[in-house]
Amino acid sequence: MLRPAPLQPEPVGVQSSGNKWRKLVPVLAGLTPGRTLVTFGGAWSSHLRATATAGRLLGVPTVGLVRGDELAARPLNPALERCRTDGMRLHFVDRSRYRRKREPEIARSLLREAGVTAPYLVPEGGSGPAAVRGCAELGRELRGRADVVALACGTGGTLAGLTAGLGPEGHVLGVPVVKGGFLADEIRALHTAAFGSAMGSWSLDDRFHAGGYARLPAALDRFARGFEDRHGLAVERLYVAKLLYALTCLAEEGAFPPGTRVAAVITGVPGPGLSSGLPTG
Template identity: 70%
Template sequence: MNVSRLRPRLPSPLVPVEDERFGRHGVRLLLKRDDLIHPDLPGNKWRKLALNLEAAAGRPVLTFGGAYSHHLSATAAAGRLLGFPTIGVVRGDELAGRPLNPSLARCAADGMRLVFVDRATYRAKDEPEVLARLLREAPPEAYVVPEGGSNALAVRGCVELGRELMGAADVVAVACGTGGTLAGLAAGLGPGQRALGVPVLKGGFLGAAVTALQAAALGGRAGDWSLDERFHGGGYARVSPALDAFAQDFEERHGLAVERLYVAKMLHGLLTLTEEGAFPPGTRLAAVITGSGDGSNVRTVTAEGDRRGARSGGQSAASSR
């Protein structure tokens, strides 16, 4: 399958922005606008899916995600655009009897068949017997893409992101869900550059995941990378009023729609680190904008822990990128 006929915008633009909150610490902020690669497969979705779709060669694709998964949306869109069937295994069988939220409705409109499974089954989806059972929901020749799209092919696809930034920044930051983008980014950067991952899930598992992905894709650890686990905001899909306010302020300052579940957390983390003096004066700091801020998956979580839709109704998010 020739995915290049979708005409991705590559390399994606690298845009300097004037922000006095960074500038007064001598840090130059640049935005790597991967959200502009393709309107339906933005950011790391394109980079992680492209080689996987070529390997699928037009066969049906079965993949996994939660109720607001960017990955499911991108896979469904790719199926519509390139003409192959898609099956999405969705975490949470309680969702099956409810109206589809905007994200899942978009998947269904793009032709994805949604299969809702209970949370215990979803957690065990990588076990051979469980995966075999799930594959009964798909044609026998189906190609399996893991949750978040992160596998060896995805890592190799994301290496190009690092190569596009070679020599253009000292530190490159990216929000992390399953770790595939960071694994490839770090491997593609040049000497003297380092990659910083900002996990949006809590649990402390991501370092081992990135290491394993690099081993599978590249034969071992590659590049200079690290994680800062402090900015998940309580876990995936949790967006506090303070974080939402930060994102709105960033939007007003720079005219950029800020995706809340990943990009906002990463940008807030970078500002905090800058104010802590983590980056020496003169640092060129590139932030990878991995998704568009369309508002369809924004959730606000109050300090007391209740959830309300910040910009749209529907169920709370439940999976990683």
Template identity: 65%
Template sequence: MNALDLSRLRPRLPSPLEPVEDERFARRGLTLLLKRDDLIHPDLPGNKWRKLALNLRAADGRPVLTFGGAYSNHLRATAAAGRLLGFPTVGIVRGDELAGRPLNPSLARCAADGMRLEFVDRTTYRAKNDPATLAKLLERAPAGAYVVPEGGSNELAVQGCEALGRELSGAADTVAVACGTGGTLAGLAAGLAPGQRALGVPVLKGGFLGGEVRALQEAAFGGPRGDWALDDRFHCGGYARTSPALEAFARDFEARHGLAVERLYVAKMLYGLVTLAEEGAFPAGSRVAAVVTGAPEPADPVRL
């Protein structure tokens, strides 16, 4: 098998769109829909499939080098793709202090799937897009390695995520997605029909994501596409962090709907949607779709 033969992995596309009965939306005349991208593939779920597919075709079986933090879903998906499709993977991990510690469940999964993990200090990691820094990292990688950026977000990833918007064309008035690097939102917004709006819920603090989304759309499409907005209130302190309130919300949502809720992305997005509904942000009669971008790991980290 080679990296071009992605159909052999049998992704479930289009992913299901499921209406759910939730009185917090119903009493305001709203319909909640769940776009179950977590069901696309057991090892490359959700936006990870959509962001990686075109990049893997471009890599054409070459080794893949990419970047992520200690709990990166992107690193896990890339490592799984390497195992399933038979190409080497290298993960550049933020934080050289992690090198001497036991691997957490996320990184252990990467290693078990054959990914070579390299831990770098945070200064080097911040400079990963600098040509000289990247050249040094590539010197230690297998020859001919194809570079995928942190979170998988580049123009090919954005183009891959455009299909998510097309699958939802006309199905909802607002489509919400959790955002790390902005690639999924950039593509989603581009694929939606006129009159639909994409809402991004950042899981990192800093307020930088708007510029990233605009730059990604410029690279992918040559300019802005679609109607999109960000709500920065629900990151719970930053990436890989949650709060007691978020944990209580996620457990309640699971009990209401029988859906295991991933905490670091999906829970923050759902919490944001419920808050917005309670604030009256959506007109009565609106259909609100929530993109479920992934499922929880058996030992999902919790950062209180």
């Protein structure tokens, strides 16, 4: 018998994904007065929203470097509007340079254009070594509670930390919400950067990204609405809907032997207007 045990990584008292806070807290430990929080993300980035909220709560200025300069001429979607409401200044970057943002000269030019002179840089998705080590606590909290721990993945930081904390006692199943098949290498690199070696037992199932990040096919939206109606649990659409759909399909395929304890890590709750604002099709 498959016994799903939904788990949310943090109480969410603000409109932000719970795992983003777990990743941000250790990253922000080194923030000093007078610096501006700067980070990166796409048009529907939950990490941008979390950083904007952190800046508001801490009284720190924030700048979001947003992928896609064509967005500058369009009305803000609900996610970016939430960032602006929380005080984040948005700077839109053409996609070719955004892909090269890790190159030092490109990064310096982007900061100059955004008017930032004293930046405190946070990686895209918040997924740096400090964030990964912070997420290891989630794995330690789950030891002995599940045989398989499943979560949706964007940049891989939460999964990288979770596997390290869980240790050999369980397996972590990641459901990427982005397409491209690059996450496995990113997770290995994060393990090396944070811990010096590979960590834990984990795997990825790349079949459930539904076309890419922030893609919400009508069939997936219907599944999420049905899940909400049956279980009374609000389903966030960027990550959680894809995770729950993946687990449903895998259970139907017989991927989990009888008696398997599966913990579904609910990495966030829907913010007002955010799920409804996603285009369906």
